[in-house]
Amino acid sequence: MDSPGYDALPRGRHHLTREQVVASQRYRLLQGITEVVAEKGYLRTSVADVLKRARVSRETFYEHFSDKQECFLTAFEENAELLLEVVERAAGPAGEPGLTRLERTLVAYLEGLAGDPAGARTFLLEVYAVGPPAAARRFQIQRRFVELINGLLRDDDRWLRLPDPEFASRMVVGGVAALVTGLVAQGDHAALPALREPIMAHVRTLIDPAR
Structure with missing residues (x-):
């Protein structure tokens, strides 16, 4: 069963710097792929699975990683x-x-x-x-x-x-x-x-x- 994923960053105005936002996104993506691969296996894990777990957009994923x-x-x-x-x-x-x-x-x-x-x-x-x-x-x-x-x-x-x-x-x-x-x-x-x-x-x- 999929976990609910990580808390997304607050929408709208917030007090986080751009660096903090990027670091949070990257951390959630790395944790997300670690957890999903442990559950489903690498071959059965898709980028979409990682996005769901990390609660980030596909565009954000490809800003950090090529694949x-x-x-x-x-x-x-x-x-x-x-x-x-x-x-x-x-x-x-x-x-x-x-x-x-x-x-x-x-x-x-x-x-x-x-x-x-x-x-x-x-x-x-x-x-x-x-x-x-x-x-x-x-x-x-x-x-x-x-x-x-x-x-x-x-x-x-x-x-x-x-x-x-x-x-x-x-x-x-x-x-x-x-x-x-x-x-x-x-x-x-x-x-x-x-x-x-x-x-x-x-x-x-x-x-x-x-x-």
Whole structure:
């Protein structure tokens, strides 16, 4: 069932600046496509669906985006940037143990996805329906997560003694992505935070096989 959408801007005279109006329209369009795609799937979502959810005109949509794909990719990139900022802040200052910082990062990531079911489904599952441009951007974002994780764990000498620490980081990020995507596909977002413990146990085994 379609939601009623977002509140439209007041008609007639108001005290909003042009910049505020444009920002509000853009935000509603990005949220709109995120939510509608989560409900209907990317291929079944039309620009008209997004307009209805965002409560903006078709003319306004095309002032912001050239088509549905550009709107989706913009929403994807901004969502990913926000999540990256959250997990980077969660890592805390350098100098603390790498595993401690990794665990905080992991908690922030899993809780962030659990708290945004629509975004999780749209950007982890439906992104594959968009085609090569989305796949390429998803790879770029995942690469940044690899760099983040590798940077945290390189503070641990045991991680550096692995045959290929960077490859190990790629395996960890890929494994986390697969686990998370599986739960999101099942609609079991509430179970996401519980992945922290087995993931951390696996990383500890990598750096200390004798455990």
